[in-house]
Amino acid sequence: xxxxxxxxxxxxxxxxxxxxxxxxxxxxxxxxxxxxxxxxxxxxxxxxxxxxxxxxxxxxxxxxxxxxxxxxxxxxxxxxxxxxxxxxxxxxxxxxxxxxxxxxxxxxxxxxxxxxxxxxxxxxxxxxxxxxxxxxxxxxxxxxxxxxxxxxxxxxxxxxxxxxxxxxxxxxxxxxxxxxxxxxxxxxxxxxxxxxxxxxxxxxxxxxxxxxxxxxxxxxxxxxxxxxxxxxxxxxxxxxxxxxxxxxxxxxxxxxxxxxxxxxxxxxxxxxxxxxxxxxxxxxxxxxxxxxxxxxxxxxxxxxxx
Amino acid sequence: xxxxxxxxxxxxxxxxxxxxxxxxxxxxxxxxxxxxxxxxxxxxxxxxxxxxxxxxxxxxxxxxxxxxxxxxxxxxxxxxxxxxxxxxxxxxxxxxxxxxxxxxxxxxxxxxxxxxxxxxxxxxxxxxxxxxxxxxxxxxxxxxxxxxxxxxxxxxxxxxxxxxxxxxxxxxxxxxxxxxxxxxxxxxxxxxxxxxxxxxxxxxxxxxxxxxxxxxxxxxxxxxxxxxxxxxxxxxxxxxxxxxxxxxxxxxxxxxxxxxxxxxxxxxxxxxxxxxxxxxxxxxxxxxxxxxxxxxxxxxxxxxxxxxxxxxxxxxxxxxxxxxxxxxxxxxxxxxxxxxxxxxxxxxxxxxxxxxxxxxxxxxxxxxxxxxxxxxxxxxxxxxxxxxxxxxxxxxxxxxxxxxxxxxxxxxxxxxxxxxxxxxxxxxxxxxxxxxxxxxxxxxxxxxxxxxxxxxxxxxxxxxxxxxxxxxxxxxxxxxxxxxxxxxxxxxxxxxxxxxxxxxxxxxxxxxxxxxxxxxxxxxxxxxxxxxxxxx
Ligand SMILES: Nc1ncnc2c1ncn2[C@@H]1O[C@H](COP(=O)(O)OP(=O)(O)OP(=O)(O)O)[C@@H](O)[C@H]1O
Ligand SMILES: [Mg+2]
Numbered sequence: 001x002x003x004x005x006x007x008x009x010x011x012x013x014x015x016x017x018x019x020x021x022x023x024x025x026x027x028x029x030x031x032x033x034x035x036x037x038x039x040x041x042x043x044x045x046x047x048x049x050x051x052x053x054x055x056x057x058x059x060x061x062x063x064x065x066x067x068x069x070x071x072x073x074x075x076x077x078x079x080x081x082x083x084x085x086x087x088x089x090x091x092x093x094x095x096x097x098x099x100x101x102x103x104x105x106x107x108x109x110x111x112x113x114x115x116x117x118x119x120x121x122x123x124x125x126x127x128x129x130x131x132x133x134x135x136x137x138x139x140x141x142x143x144x145x146x147x148x149x150x151x152x153x154x155x156x157x158x159x160x161x162x163x164x165x166x167x168x169x170x171x172x173x174x175x176x177x178x179x180x181x182x183x184x185x186x187x188x189x190x191x192x193x194x195x196x197x198x199x200x201x202x203x204x205x206x207x208x209x210x211x212x213x214x215x216x217x218x219x220x221x222x223x224x225x226x227x228x229x230x231x232x233x234x235x236x237x238x239x240x241x242x243x244x245x246x247x248x249x250x251x252x253x254x255x256x257x258x259x260x261x262x263x264x265x266x267x268x269x270x271x272x273x274x275x276x277x278x279x280x281x282x283x284x285x286x287x288x289x290x291x292x293x294x295x296x297x298x299x300x301x302x303x304x305x306x
Numbered sequence: 307x308x309x310x311x312x313x314x315x316x317x318x319x320x321x322x323x324x325x326x327x328x329x330x331x332x333x334x335x336x337x338x339x340x341x342x343x344x345x346x347x348x349x350x351x352x353x354x355x356x357x358x359x360x361x362x363x364x365x366x367x368x369x370x371x372x373x374x375x376x377x378x379x380x381x382x383x384x385x386x387x388x389x390x391x392x393x394x395x396x397x398x399x400x401x402x403x404x405x406x407x408x409x410x411x412x413x414x415x416x417x418x419x420x421x422x423x424x425x426x427x428x429x430x431x432x433x434x435x436x437x438x439x440x441x442x443x444x445x446x447x448x449x450x451x452x453x454x455x456x457x458x459x460x461x462x463x464x465x466x467x468x469x470x471x472x473x474x475x476x477x478x479x480x481x482x483x484x485x486x487x488x489x490x491x492x493x494x495x496x497x498x499x500x501x502x503x504x505x506x507x508x509x510x511x512x513x514x515x516x517x518x519x520x521x522x523x524x525x526x527x528x529x530x531x532x533x534x535x536x537x538x539x540x541x542x543x544x545x546x547x548x549x550x551x552x553x554x555x556x557x558x559x560x561x562x563x564x565x566x567x568x569x570x571x572x573x574x575x576x577x578x579x580x581x582x583x584x585x586x587x588x589x590x591x592x593x594x595x596x597x598x599x600x601x602x603x604x605x606x607x608x609x610x611x612x613x614x615x616x617x618x619x620x621x622x623x624x625x626x627x628x629x630x631x632x633x634x635x636x637x638x639x640x641x642x643x644x645x646x647x648x649x650x651x652x653x654x655x656x657x658x659x660x661x662x663x664x665x666x667x668x669x670x671x672x673x674x675x676x677x678x679x680x681x682x683x684x685x686x687x688x689x690x691x692x693x694x695x696x697x698x699x700x701x702x703x704x705x706x707x708x709x710x711x712x713x714x715x716x717x718x719x720x721x722x723x724x725x726x727x728x729x730x731x732x733x734x735x736x737x738x739x740x741x742x743x744x745x746x747x748x749x750x751x752x753x754x755x756x757x758x759x760x761x762x763x764x765x766x767x768x769x770x771x772x773x774x775x776x777x778x779x780x781x782x783x784x785x786x787x788x789x790x791x792x793x794x795x796x797x798x799x800x801x802x803x804x805x806x807x808x809x810x811x812x813x814x815x816x817x818x819x820x821x822x823x824x825x826x827x828x829x830x831x832x833x834x835x836x837x838x839x840x841x842x
Contacts, residue, residue, distance in 0.1 A: 095710060127712030137703035140726055140840040150711040153721065198842050211707070218711050 045109075046071035046222060046252040047092060052106035054087050054096065054277070061087045062277040065106070069269070074244055074253045076263035076285065079273030080300070085256045086134055088273070089224045092254065093129035094122055110222070127154065130220030132228050134256075136207035138199035138214070143191050146199045146210055147178045150218030177217055184246075185213035186239035204231040212240070216247075223247060225255040229262065241266050260301055264289050272297045323378070323387050327510035330374050331524060334503035337367060337495055338528055339535070344492030346539035351491045352472035361472060361491050365465025368495070371502045372459035378509045379451025383444075390514035391446035400442035403453050406501070407437025410457065417476065446513045450521075454505040458498040465491065496532075503528050541819070548816025551809045555584045555596045563587065569769030585813055589761035599814050601759035605674065605791040606821055608767050609753075610743050612678030613685050614735060621689025622724070622731060628690070629697035630719055642694075648687035656684045657748030665752060668786055674765055675785040677753030681742040688738040689731070696730025697723055728836045736829035743822045746793040755788030757798035765789040792818040 045068040054062040062084045069075050077085045087096065094115060096102040108115040115125060138146050151157040157174050178195065182188040187209040191202070199210055208231050215223060225244070229237040244266045247253050257263050263270055264285060271282040274296060281288060281297045292298045344351040351360050382389040394400075411433025415426030440453045464470045475486045507524035511517035563579025564587055579587070588598030632638050660680030668675050700723050708718040756763055770784030792814060799811040 093710065095706065098706065098709065122709075123712050123714050125712075126710055130712075131710040133703075133707065133710070135703065137701075137707045139704055139707065139722055149708075149721070150713065153708075153711070153713040153717050198840070200841060214707075214711065220712075 045069065046111065047254075048107075048109040048112075049091075050107045050109075052088075052091060052104070052108065054084070054091060054105075055103040056099070057101045060277060062091070065277075065279045067271060067279060067282050069252060069254060071252050072248060072250070073268040074248045074255060074266050076267035076270045077254065077256045077273060078258070078260065078263050078270060078301075080275055081258075083273040083275050084277035085273055086226050087277070089131070089226055089254060089256060092222070092224055093126050093131055094120070095126075095131065097122070127218060128220055129222040129224060130215040130218055131224040132208075132212050132215050132226060134226040134230070136204060136211050136231070138202070138207050138210050140198065140200055142196045143182075143199050143202070143210060144174075144178050144195040147181050147213050147217050148174050149214060151177060154218065181213040181217040182210075184216050184243055185209040186236055186243065187213055205233065205236055208232060209236065209240070212243070220251070222252045222254070225253065227256050227258065229257070229259070237262070260289070260303075272300060274300065323381070324510060326374060327378055327506055330371055330378075330506035331503055331510055333367070333371055334499040334506055334524075335528065335531070337364070337371075337499035338503065338531060340364070341492045341496035341499060342532060342535035342539065344495065345489070346535075346543060347488065348539065348542060350488070351495075352487055359468075359472060361465045361470065361487070362468065364491070364495050365462045365467075368458055368462030368498050368502070369466055370462075371506075372455040372457075372462055372498075375451045375502060375505055375509065376455035376459075379447050379455070382447035382451075382509070382513070389447055389509075389512040390516070391512075392514055393445060394443070395441050395446045395449035397442065399450065400438045403441040404434040404438035406457065407453070408434030410460075417478065446517075447509075450505050450508050450513065450517075454501045458502050461494050461498045465494065470494070500525070500528055544812065544816055544819055547809075547812035548814075551813030552585045552816055555582070557582045567769075569766065571771055571773060574769075586817065587761075589763060590758040591760050597810065598761075599792065599795060599817055600761055601756075601764040602790040602792045602795040602814070603817060603821065604764050605753075605789040606743060606793075606818070608674060608765055608789075609677050609681055609749070609791055610739055610825060612674070613681035613742055614739065616679060616682030617685035617689050617738070618731075618735060621686050621734075622693050624690045625693030625697055625731075626719055626724070629694045630715070630723065642691075645687040645690045649691065652747075653684060653745050654747040654751075656680055657751035659683070660748055660752035671786075672751075672753050672755065672788040673786045674753055674767070674789050677749055677791070678785075680748045680752045681745060684745070684748065685735075685738040685742055688741075689734050692734025692737070693727065693731045696727035696734075699730065700726045725836070726840060729833050729840070732829055732833040732836065736826060736833070739825050739829065740822060743825060744793050744818065746797045749791050749794045750797070753788055753791070754794045755790055757790070757795065759790040759795070763789065792821065 047069040049068070050066050052062055052065040053060070065088065077088065079085055090096045091104060091108060092110075092115075096104055104116065106116070110125070110129065114120070139149065141149070148157055151174075157177070179188060179192070182191065187206060190206060191197075191210075199207065202210060208228065212225070212228055228244075229240050232240060241262060244253055244255060248268070255263075255267065267285045269283065270285045270288040272280050272288060272292075272294075274280045281292055281294045283293075288297065289301055292301065340349065343349040349360075351364070353360055355363060378387065381387045382391065408430045412426050412430030414433075415421045415429035416423075419426075419429075421429060437453055440456075441449045443449065444452070470487065470490060472487050474490065475484050476490060477484045503524045504521050508517040508521035511520035558581050560580050561578050563582040565576055565578050567574050567576045569575075584596035585598045586603065587600055588596060589601050590597040590599075628638055628641060632641075657680060660676050660683075664676040664679055665672055704722050704726065705718055708722050709715075713721075765784045765787065767782065767784045770782040772781050772783075773779060774781050796811055796814045796818065799814065800808070
């Protein structure tokens with residue numbers, strides 16, 4: 001059914017455009033598909049996804065996704081709404097397991113270790129693969145407690161009553177950690193005088209940045225961001241984009257965005273998902289935006305379709 | 307209506323008229339409050355004020371209000387008052403009017419005129435039909451005001467002309483009861499002022515949509531007023547009856563009060579209270595000038611504390627399991643039904659359970675501990691139900707966020723879910739404590755001691771703790787002794803007539819009320835604290 005859809009679209013797209021050689025766009029798609037698996041990049045593959053399929057009940061949300069994500073880079077996921085970007089992102093830290101109707105097939109390896117083994121330690125996985133959600137979801141706690149929540153629960157910060165009694169408290173350490181994380185998320189300026197206020201009292205955009213700070217504070221290896229700038233003004237967005245580029249020196253960042261310019265600005269690789277949960281093209285960002293191999297991708301990134 | 311007023315040159319007049327309708331409403335509210343106060347004997351309606359008998363005065367005021375109402379309706383119909391009435395007052399209003407007229411017609415037919423069943427029924431039906439027609443058929447302004455004015459005018463005139471006076475009494479045929487003026491007059495006033503308030507508010511709004519809105523508003527408002535009135539009246543009633551007993555013989559000054567020895571694991575410390583409050587600090591005693599309820603107060607407080615300490619940890623634990631770990635399905639449904647059924651189980655059944663199961667296991671005689679556990683079992687289902695609801699209401703977003711940070715499920719429950727659900731849990735405990743603190747039946751069966759406990763029979767739970775060298779290592783004889791509790795003592799006083807007169811009972815009731823309200827206050831304060839923490 002989806003091939004049919006492709007063909008009609010292809011014809012419609014082709015008719016006004018140059019119809020050069022005998023190769024149809026459908027064949028180009030096939031060719032690129034073969035290329036993704038050994039997509040060339042410098043360094044090791046941090047995340048390797050192979051033949052990933054996700055179903056929500058009978059709904060096939062992701063189809064045969066294979067891609068490798070290099071360490072210390074920014075990968076952008078773009079595509080129209082409902083094409084499965086969030087679903088893909090949630091597969092990488094197994095958050096989809098929490099959705100009752102979701103069924104996942106295929107393999108995801110992080111540092112060469114299979115994430116979908118039966119005995120995988122989800123807590124450890126999610127410590128390593130942090131996530132910023134599409135909807136900001138701070139805890140109903142103070143701003144400080146939100147940021148230090150992860151480290152405390154991991155035992156990296158000891159600020160319990162007992163340790164305070166024993167004079168072993170990590171209050172200073174907590175303060176510097178909170179400051180650093182909020183600073184990175186471009187929120188410190190706005191909230192440094194009210195760290196004890198409840199986080200639910202922040203604006204939507206502030207909450208979003210708080211969630212980024214909360215994720216950074218746990219110091220993961222991989223950071224998954226689902227539209228981290230969707231509720232931000234241009235200035236805060238620019239700061240978040242700077243942050244993403246900065247993060248890429250230490251971390252591996254995967255970011256979903258609806259904003260093509262943003263994807264073009266911040267990412268090293270771009271993956272284009274299209275309706276039906278297919279990964280249509282994956283490659284260097286420059287190449288995807290300037291010279292995509294797939295006609296559908298070209299239409300999408302130039303705004304003709306999507 | 308505003309359009310009409312804008313072009314009206316004689317604005318003064320209009321606003322005076324509006325003011326008149328508004329004043330009628332205000333008038334109705336005052337009369338309504340007066341009726342309520344009369345009903346609870348806070349105001350003696352059969353007395354005279356400045357030489358005028360109160361019923362006559364009320365009757366006059368009602369008549370005046372109904373005349374104003376009728377005049378406003380007619381003036382609106384004639385176009386003297388700019389209003390915006392609909393063609394009819396509507397079926398709802400007409401049905402209400404029909405009901406009211408039916409009752410009034412029936413009462414007048416059967417009681418005043420002495421008709422037989424057929425006669426009064428016919429009259430009632432006729433009156434109902436007339437009421438319906440008179441409300442539904444004319445334009446809204448007339449349909450709203452005239453039937454109400456007629457009815458309240460009737461009531462007002464009956465009072466004014468002494469047809470229903472201070473000595474009036476009504477013994478309904480076939481009922482062995484008598485309704486005297488102190489009940490009947492407040493009810494008539496309440497009822498008429500409710501109607502006047504509704505119609506007056508509609509008139510004030512100029513009928514139409516705005517008028518209906520205001521009319522409904524007045525009804526709702528008066529309804530709330532009456533509920534509050536009933537509550538306040540009840541409290542005031544208990545207070546006026548109980549307070550004189552409770553405050554007897556209070557003296558203040560250093561050394562005025564009794565000595566108390568506070569013991570804990572063998573250490574003792576004696577304090578002399580700077581206040582002497584006999585009713586609260588004495589037991590029942592022939593030698594004391596004023597007998598008091600100290601053992602019962604202490605018994606009730608320990609009962610509630612024990613039941614809460616027993617039920618809350620267990621209940622919250624069960625709720626955590628049900629809300630967080632158990633798969634939603636057949637099992638949780640069964641548990642839900644079972645807990646609901648347990649909560650609705652009559653308290654005497656719990657009492658019997660305690661009597662048959664707990665008492666033999668704790669030394670074979672009734673004891674404080676049996677009472678605590680029995681009430682704890684009663685409290686448990688409510689704590690489970692409300693805690694589970696509160697936990698299910700915690701958004702999944704929090705759980706997802708916590709999981710995505712690599713935090714284990716148990717830590718998430720402890721640091722996110724339970725704190726977020728605490729206000730709901732506390733609400734459940736508050737409701738439950740309100741119920742168990744006043745329970746009599748289970749106490750009767752499981753822990754009740756003397757009906758007239760002396761001060762020496764006060765349970766010394768704190769001082770009772772002692773260490774021992776053999777298991778269970780900590781013993782507390784106070785927990786294993788029978789003691790009294792406020793509702794139980796109250797019941798004993800009233801039903802058996804022992805230990806004093808009814809006044810002593812009212813004093814006990816007032817103290818019980820204050821103890822329960824204190825528990826409430828503590829609960830509500832802590833709930834507010836935790837809510838603040840979640841949202842501010
Ligand atoms: N919890 C769920 N249960 C059932 N179906 C779901 C669920 N979450 C997503 N889906 C379906 O999976 C498909 C992909 O959804 P997904 O949220 O991954 O899209 P997306 O690319 O992130 O879209 P957007 O850009 O709007 O966020 C959609 O068709 C959606 O309806
Ligand atoms: Mg999404």
